[in-house]
Amino acid sequence: xxxVGLTGGIGSGKxxxxxxxxxxxxxxxxxxxxxxxxxNSNLELKNKIKKEFGNDIYKLEEIDSKTxxxxxxxxxxxxxxLNSIIHPYVRNDFYEFKLNTKAPIVFKESAIMFESxxxxxxxxIVLIKAPIQLRINRVTKRDLIDExxxxxxxxxxxxxxxxxxxxxxxxxxxxxKQTILLVEKLLVELKIQFNxxx
Numbered sequence: 001x002x003x004v005g006l007t008g009g010i011g012s013g014k015x016x017x018x019x020x021x022x023x024x025x026x027x028x029x030x031x032x033x034x035x036x037x038x039x040n041s042n043l044e045l046k047n048k049i050k051k052e053f054g055n056d057i058y059k060l061e062e063i064d065s066k067t068x069x070x071x072x073x074x075x076x077x078x079x080x081x082l083n084s085i086i087h088p089y090v091r092n093d094f095y096e097f098k099l100n101t102k103a104p105i106v107f108k109e110s111a112i113m114f115e116s117x118x119x120x121x122x123x124x125i126v127l128i129k130a131p132i133q134l135r136i137n138r139v140t141k142r143d144l145i146d147e148x149x150x151x152x153x154x155x156x157x158x159x160x161x162x163x164x165x166x167x168x169x170x171x172x173x174x175x176x177k178q179t180i181l182l183v184e185k186l187l188v189e190l191k192i193q194f195n196x197x198x
Contacts (some may be wrong), residue, residue, distance in 0.1 A: 002194045007113035008128030009157050011135030013173040018109045027101045031110035039063045087116045104196045127167035
């Protein structure tokens with residue numbers, strides 16, 4: 001089984017590409033989405049988060065993501081702490097996902113793949129890129145938030161330049177039709193490189 005990591009900054013479009021791959025029948029693991037599920041469903045994880053960020057961080061047993069975002073995105077040390085609490089649970093969940101998958105290629109998406117060192121779980125890393133302003137426009141439209149908030153979140157993530165050095169492939173996601181062609185080409189290249197016949 002080949003694990004292909006998909007990463008990219010906020011607004012790069014990696015989730016859209018992951019959904020495209022899902023529709024093509026590839027097993028896909030959305031680390032960011034799974035983390036959001038686990039912070040609400042795993043009792044042990046919830047207690048650890050409450051211990052560090054206070055009981056008020058949960059409202060009716062669901063995490064208050066807006067309050068949490070306001071805390072961590074202005075304080076890099078708090079964001080690092082939160083990630084260090086959550087990532088072991090996501091890592092274990094991905095291990096279970098792999099055990100229940102028989103496919104030759106699995107795609108694993110993570111916005112902070114290098115920061116969390118989960119790139120070491122992957123055989124091949126694809127960086128999804130887009131111009132900063134385009135990313136900001138996508139996120140402000142999607143999440144209905146202020147441009148300054150998006151900019152601060154971008155600053156809290158590794159730059160594309162830093163990620164590019166550690167990536168095996170870079171896909172520019174500006175025009176969706178062109179992106180689809182690049183992803184289709186990537187699939188062919190992966191099958192050739194890893195000698196996958198089915």
